[in-house]
Amino acid sequence: MATSQGAEVRLTGICRSYGDAQVVSDVNLRASGGEILALLGPSGCGKTTTLRMIAGLVQPSAGEITIDGASVTGLPVHRRNLGMLFQNYALFPHLTVLENVAFGLTMRGVSRAETARLALQALDLVRLTGFGDRMPAALSGGQQQRVAMARAIVYRPRVLLLDEPFGALDKKLREEMQIELRQLCNELGLTTILVTHDQEEALVLADQIAVMRGGCIEQVAAARAIYERPVSHFVADFIGTSNFLPAGIVERTGGRTVLRNAQGLVFESTVANDFTAQDRVAVAIRPESVKLTPGVAPAAANTLTGTIRRSLFKGQIISVWMEIGEGTEIVVSVPIEQAGTTKPEPGEVWTARWSQERTLVVREQ
């Protein structure tokens, strides 16, 4: 199948309310051609409603959606030329696999011979050659979602919409499908918008991630940037895990920000966003950014001394909880190969250190 240049999708001031409940409020998004954009957030954050508004299955209360610059806000679903994958696959149970795949082509009035040719080609593309005569009920979950994929891409949609597409699959199969989907989207140059609550899925699949919360966009950034420079407590907490230490900004010089918390501990960061001294912020430290050394160390920036409380073996890492003040604990990930000789034991006093580049500064709620 020839590579088609994906369309650009733009959402401007999109709102949706049901009665008094504002489900989506003032969402502005842009997915450029061929890009995979993930809408990530906990359930009820409005991500699925946003996707359904792009599909036309839900009408926005306000705002505009454009695809390649042309407004589709008033366009009925069947004329938007989109492809969509659902969590429960939503195959037509009364049609064979081939008939399922051919559905969109039949609807577009493509000739019988051409329909058969394109549908078989699409089945090849999702590695289901020879499955055409089966009924959907005779396929496994992964195979069914591949059929759904073939059905969605066969008529070369302008945009592919994915609604928690792999939520019903087990972990191993999900990872396989994610890699496959990513390859397929890149091959076809399809603009893809993915809805997920699984941060890992968003990180693996997406070029851009939009984190949503309570109907609003919290942050939009490239997958890596959103992990390395989250703007808020919510984003830092939702993507990966973080230790949060509320602190105030003391000084900003050049690229360096100095913060101090209530206990007088000093933090220095070179990756802080543009906050001012008036902003309520916290220092966020990823468990894997921290290095532990035994014993007490002299007071310095980005250094904490505390007592080990407990540790938990998790396979590749050991999670260690360290009490650093009254009732305040931080969690540190110790790679298993480093923990071989000197493993922090409960009751011991250790020092935690991390670099300025790993000191995230996030907005507090």
Add this chain to the structure above:
Amino acid sequence: MSRADIIDVTASSSPDLRAAREIPEGWISRLAGKAWSLLSGRYTGYLLVAPTVLFLAAWFLWPVLTMVYLSLTAHSVDGVMVEGFTLENYIRLFSSDLYFRILMRTIRIALMTSLFAALFAYPLAITIARGGPTLARLVTITILAPLLVNVVVRSYGWQTILNKTGALAWVLKLLGVSNPPVLLYTEWAVLIACVHVYLPFVVMPLAGAIGRIDRTVEEAARVAGATRFSVFLRVIFPLSLPGLAVGVSLVFSLSAAAYVTPQILGGNFSPLLGTLIEQQILTLNDWPFGAAISTLLIAMVLASNLIFLKLVSRRFARWTAGAR
């Protein structure tokens, strides 16, 4: 009393309680135990359906068999039963032009009722299955309402609407139709009344079937480029066939066997099989011939139901193939 006391009291009295609950030895308890083990064992299913099966065997199956037996006997002109079996009644039924016409009319009315009921049922069933809860309830009550009215009352009601000076003629005249057709005592009157009362028998199973269709399947069809009409034709209709089959075979059976409605609204010019049976048995006292017509009616209804359900279940089995 403290919490510990309460626990203490129960603990000390529990052996006595257990002793009191123990079932005394004896044949009654042994029998009860046996009955219970039967009930909870592999015969549970049989035991649960047994009362109904026995009831139907005694009050339905046996009379039907008697009727079939009766249809194979004959009586002489003076009304005395003749010994031995004969197919004479059936030969008479099929050789007479009059009886054959009545048979054909019955099948025609039953088929037309099924067809019209199915046509009207779809919008109603979709509303019940997919509309808001208030609207769904309103539609359900409205279509079930005719069943609450006695069949004779209902039929006379239709009579006052459909007769020469009835409500329908009046409305048509008001709309400028100079010579409004009189529907009473025609097949149309029977058809209208049958569709009216048997509609819920299609709507309810159909609404159930449509309600079971996954909404995302419809959405997937729409995103893939199907108009709402195409979605109905290619998704909702085929997936609702099991419900339609149940509904249509119910309506076909009920309208083929209808007696009061065609009697009151069809008059003597268009009798159906039911009227014919009544004439033979109550007026002419020819029980064997009446039994033959009844047997034919039952066979006809049974055959049409079996064929219809078989067709659909074969299709349906394909959709779920491999899932089991």
